[in-house]
Amino acid sequence: MPKLWNETIEAHRAAVRDAILDAAWALVVERGLMSVTMAGIAERAAIGRATVYKYFTDVESVLAAWHERQVAAHLQQLAEIANRPGAAGSRLEAVLAAYARILRGRGEHGPDLGALLHRDGQPEHAQRHLADLVRALLEEGVGSGEFRADVPAGELARYCLHALSAAAGMASEAAVVRLAGVVMSGVAAGG
Amino acid sequence: MPKLWNETIEAHRAAVRDAILDAAWALVVERGLMSVTMAGIAERAAIGRATVYKYFTDVESVLAAWHERQVAAHLQQLAEIANRPGAAGSRLEAVLAAYARILRGRGEHGPDLGALLHRDGQPEHAQRHLADLVRALLEEGVGSGEFRADVPAGELARYCLHALSAAAGMASEAAVVRLAGVVMSGVAAGG
DNA sequence: CTCCTATAGCGACATACTGTCTCGCAAAAA
DNA sequence: TTTTTGCGAGACAGTATGTCGCTATAGGAG
Incomplete structure (x- = not known):
């Protein structure tokens, strides 16, 4: 869901937000807490790195x-x-x-x-x-x-x-x- | 205690190690877990950054x-x-x-x-x-x-x-x- | 007492992550 | 359609990371 806006914009934001959260947790599970990075989250969620900053200020906020x-x-x-x-x-x-x-x-x-x-x-x-x-x-x-x-x-x-x-x-x-x-x-x- | 070797070498290593641990915890308390860095620990402990890597591989090991x-x-x-x-x-x-x-x-x-x-x-x-x-x-x-x-x-x-x-x-x-x-x-x- | 080896400490370098700014483009409003 | 809104991605400077090589000292051998 990186680019496609299938639904209303609010639903899209919620979907992207959830994807970020899921990606972050997946990284926590497989690489440990300290090695979770904004770049990793973005790559995992298949969205641009800068986009993540539109939703959360830092890794701690995501978690x-x-x-x-x-x-x-x-x-x-x-x-x-x-x-x-x-x-x-x-x-x-x-x-x-x-x-x-x-x-x-x-x-x-x-x-x-x-x-x-x-x-x-x-x-x-x-x-x-x-x-x-x-x-x-x-x-x-x-x-x-x-x-x-x-x-x-x-x-x-x-x-x-x-x-x-x-x-x-x-x-x-x-x-x-x-x-x-x-x-x-x-x-x-x-x- | 960055440069001075007052005691035996083993005691010195223990002292530096303790200083690193204390510095790391001080940073945890005042800036939070996620913002603790090797660079910060080194500066706080008043030793070179590369020296910290002689004792611990990463921040998680220090903590x-x-x-x-x-x-x-x-x-x-x-x-x-x-x-x-x-x-x-x-x-x-x-x-x-x-x-x-x-x-x-x-x-x-x-x-x-x-x-x-x-x-x-x-x-x-x-x-x-x-x-x-x-x-x-x-x-x-x-x-x-x-x-x-x-x-x-x-x-x-x-x-x-x-x-x-x-x-x-x-x-x-x-x-x-x-x-x-x-x-x-x-x-x-x-x- | 002197020299030798092992090793602690530190500066420097290449790489990766961070945080921000700007621009392009899709969607909602007029 | 035209305008407005604001999301998404590339780019850039600043910072942290991890490693290599050099200097100097401690502890042991001669």
């Missing part, structure tokens, strides 16, 4: 956008699960298990970009929404006595998401399920 | 070495705590609390390099030793019935270390202590 897109997609899945009927405990367990599965999904290949990208101080927007999603579930469960009340829900949410990052690169699906159970034990009441 | 040195230092502290007398549960709690405090220590400034550096497939050596330290404590506690036996100790160790990474950037010292307690609840028996 940040990729990460944002990724987390936003996960967020959509997880929000759907979180809104299903049932007690807060079972919903949180479902959300954590689903998130762990996602993280394991592309386990070995590709580092966690979230670690480097909050250079701007705060975590990414989608990442924060994800934390808010978990925190809301926790607060609901604290109200109903399912979860411990001696630790602020915000801290518990941080704990859950960080602990689940251990799912990346785990050997088996069963291990991921076990991990989610362990994390749940950490937030359960009466610990 | 990996910095991370290795850092984790090894932590490992020494934590091993000392782990070897103190007492039950496995209290020793593990002390180790987790100490590690959480360390991670919080340089909380905001500087991303977690461990996330990006295991490009070589496996985690860093010191990182693995750290996991082994925690795993040994867990296995001991499982034997005495203090910790849950339904999850392999290796997985529990991964869980502990990842969960504690939430300590980086936490607001208060009290929050770090709470976090360690939550993590302990996850590994306790009868969850």
Whole structure:
């Protein structure tokens, strides 16, 4: 899609943007984070190098956008699960298990970009929404006595998401399920 | 220490190596990961740029070495705590609390390099030793019935270390202590 | 004490990446 | 159709990279 403008211009921009993000991630996977260059991204996406600068200022911005897109997609899945009927405990367990599965999904290949990208101080927007999603579930469960009340829900949410990052690169699906159970034990009441 | 060779040659090499590592981390903190260059490191360490290549092949190697040195230092502290007398549960709690405090220590400034550096497939050596330290404590506690036996100790160790990474950037010292307690609840028996 | 070898440090060079500017051309508006 | 908008690509200067060769010193042999 370098030259052809088949659709409306806005859709075209979105398509090119996505192609840039995909190309960048492909390079991260196969050559490592530090060797990703704007020139490489452009070549991989089959567009002019200068064109990439029309969309992003530097490599870090590209990777940040990729990460944002990724987390936003996960967020959509997880929000759907979180809104299903049932007690807060079972919903949180479902959300954590689903998130762990996602993280394991592309386990070995590709580092966690979230670690480097909050250079701007705060975590990414989608990442924060994800934390808010978990925190809301926790607060609901604290109200109903399912979860411990001696630790602020915000801290518990941080704990859950960080602990689940251990799912990346785990050997088996069963291990991921076990991990989610362990994390749940950490937030359960009466610990 | 660019030109002067005050001590033995081996000690000098170690000193220059450390200076390179310190310079690299200083640049990470103040300019971000992606903008760290070999040229910048050399200038910061007050040595010739080509000299840096005598010690490390590229920026990623420098950062990996910095991370290795850092984790090894932590490992020494934590091993000392782990070897103190007492039950496995209290020793593990002390180790987790100490590690959480360390991670919080340089909380905001500087991303977690461990996330990006295991490009070589496996985690860093010191990182693995750290996991082994925690795993040994867990296995001991499982034997005495203090910790849950339904999850392999290796997985529990991964869980502990990842969960504690939430300590980086936490607001208060009290929050770090709470976090360690939550993590302990996850590994306790009868969850 | 002197010389010899190995090696640390640095300047220089060719190559690659960066960031920007300008121009050509396709699409949307008039 | 004519005008306007703005995307895409070539080109250029500045910077980083990786390597080669030279100088000088440390540590050991005679």
